[in-house]
Amino acid sequence: GNSVTQMEGPVTLSEEAFLTINCTYTATGYPSLFWYVQYPGEGLQLLLKATKADDKGSNKGFEATYRKETTSFHLEKGSVQVSDSAVYFCALKTGNQFYFGTGTSLTVIP
Amino acid sequence: ETGVTQTPRHLVMGMTNKKSLKCEQHLGHNAMYWYKQSAKKPLELMFVYSLEERVENNSVPSRFSPECPNSSHLFLHLHTLQPEDSALYLCASSQGGSGINYEQYFGPGTRLTVT
Numbered sequence: 001g002n003s004v005t006q007m008e009g010p011v012t013l014s015e016e017a018f019l020t021i022n023c024t025y026t027a028t029g030y031p032s033l034f035w036y037v038q039y040p041g042e043g044l045q046l047l048l049k050a051t052k053a054d055d056k057g058s059n060k061g062f063e064a065t066y067r068k069e070t071t072s073f074h075l076e077k078g079s080v081q082v083s084d085s086a087v088y089f090c091a092l093k094t095g096n097q098f099y100f101g102t103g104t105s106l107t108v109i110p
Numbered sequence: 111e112t113g114v115t116q117t118p119r120h121l122v123m124g125m126t127n128k129k130s131l132k133c134e135q136h137l138g139h140n141a142m143y144w145y146k147q148s149a150k151k152p153l154e155l156m157f158v159y160s161l162e163e164r165v166e167n168n169s170v171p172s173r174f175s176p177e178c179p180n181s182s183h184l185f186l187h188l189h190t191l192q193p194e195d196s197a198l199y200l201c202a203s204s205q206g207g208s209g210i211n212y213e214q215y216f217g218p219g220t221r222l223t224v225t
Binding site for chain 2: 004034036041042043044045046049089093096097098099100101102103
């Protein structure tokens with residue numbers, strides 16, 4: 001079946017620290033991969049996406065590379081800010097269905 | 111502002127009440143979705159309407175009933191809910207069609223509390 005596994009949170013980092021949030025997936029066929037972010041009191045917003053192997057999605061300093069050989073799509077940012085505090089969701093799309101991970105809560109402290 | 115609106119934003123209802131959640135998208139999409147978000151669980155897809163075809167998660171209880179009168183509007187009708195149904199209900203839309211890799215746009219959600 002199709003599923004997404006992402007690292008357990010919560011994650012707490014100091015401002016300007018390096019961020020990695022791991023995400024691995026299981027899928028039939030060739031899925032597209034996404035990272036969504038959810039700020040307090042809001043719905044999910046698309047952060048970045050990659051539609052085929054070796055694609056790199058990037059936005060707002062965040063990056064993730066579609067690794068077919070390791071079935072992974074890890075989220076990275078070189079220097080986090082307090083405003084990056086949110087919950088991050090990894091997701092895959094195959095056909096017309098989306099599958100989401102459980103979310104990883106990130107808190108960045110000044 | 112993502113182009114997807116949901117009302118109400120907060121709802122408290124008793125187990126014997128009937129209420130409806132509303133979602134509207136202004137993006138010209140042709141697929142709409144209902145998700146349930148509970149703490150420490152993956153987003154649970156409840157229903158999909160895509161190109162006038164409805165897909166549902168068979169594990170969703172019959173006390174949840176969706177309605178999609180057109181491609182811009184989606185409702186979730188609620189009746190005789192249980193306390194464990196308390197959650198954030200998220201609506202999303204996207205371009206539909208199998209194999210097309212469009213992302214979803216989410217509304218802000220309705221925080222439902224069942225007492």
